[in-house]
Amino acid sequence: MPLGPPSSAIHIHSQGASDPSQPAPRTPTSITIHPVALLSILDHYLRRTDSQERVIGTLLGVRNDNEIEVRSSFAVLHSETDEQVAVDMEYHRTMYELHHKVSPKEVIVGWYSTGSNLNTYSALIQNFYSQETAPHPAILVSVNAGVEEGKEAGVTAYTSSPVGVYPKPENCVFIPLPVELRFHDAERSGVDLLTGTASSPSSTSSQPVADVEIIERSLHSVDNMLDRVLAYVQGVLAGGKEGDAAIGRYLMDTLGAATEDLEKGGFNSSLQDTLTISYLANLVRSQAEVSARLALATAP
Structure with missing residues (x-):
């Protein structure tokens, strides 16, 4: 099966026999995807040409035992016809080298494709990405944007297994894997903004909020969580709820660490640093304004 022009596409061959002395790599059992990677895939799909039915790209992340964490991704140029497929793997390798300089801990874990057609x-x-990730198996993350009739939007992850006594690269079965979206605390504000826009009844998109508003929302969220904890503790003490030893230990560890920090004056020290920085910033701003006015007054 031809794979397009040899200038930019790579001709994919079957993998060689593995070393029997080396232990077999673990097959991943769960996949987690960060919002940055998912949004990059959707952005690539929105920027596709009219002739493209799907787009593909490389997934980067880290492996933890039999779990793969997809942290980022980048697009890979490719074209498909009824007779051939061409993939610009030179571009793929160049992009990976640049990304590796910025995030050396992230490695190639597989690839993504939009749509539901395998x-x-x-x-x-x-097969090619399996060679890129060897000796670990490559994963495929299929993102359905919800534009296909009868298909709901969603994300599905797969790994592959060869089929046949003498398997060929084009003969394999895709095995589904559990996948979930995971985000760090630093990404929460962006995710909340997107989910709030999606659930808004109006068609007007929300605008990014200021840092003060983010802090205000965070404080309200913490206040609500403290109310829930207080209601739970009061219910256990009053005998209306059955206490959970695991929750009790968690609350003791959390509140004990916070109280210890307060007793050490860590909060007061941090507050003093913040006030000092704010005072110096205002002083510099005032000095700059005075200098600008003097310059205007003395100008000929």
Whole structure:
């Protein structure tokens, strides 16, 4: 099966026999995806040309035992026809080298594709990425944007297994894997903004909020969580709820650490630093304004 012009596409061959002395790599059992990677995939899909039915790209992340954490992704140029598929793997390798300089801990874990169609070309591309991730198996993350009739939007992850006594690169079966979205605390404000816009009844998109508003929302969230904890503790003490030893230990560890920090004066020290920085910033701003006015007054 031709794979397009040899200038930019790579001709994919089957993998060689593995070393029997080396232990077999673990097959991943769960996939987690960060919002940055998912949004990059959707942005790539929105920027596709009219002739493209789907877009593909490289997934980067880290492996923890049999779990893969997808942290970022980048687009890879490719074209498909009824007779051939061409993938610009030179561009793929150049992009990975640049990304590796910025995030050396992230490695290639697989690739992504939009849509729900898994065909022979998908098996060929999967075979190439399996060589890129060897000795670990490559994963495929299929993102359905919800534009196909009868197909709901969603994300599905797969790994592959060869089929046949003498398997060929285009012969494999895709095995579904559990996948979930995970985000760090630093990404929460962006995720909340997107989810709030999606659930808004109006068509007007929300605008990014200021840092003060983010802090205000965070304080309200903490206040609500403290109310829930207080209601739980009062209910246990009053005998209306059955106490959970695990929750009790968690609250003791959390509140004990916070109280210890307060007793050490850590909060007061941090507050003093913040006030000092704010005072110096206002002083510099006032000095700059005075200098600008003097310059205007003495100008000829």
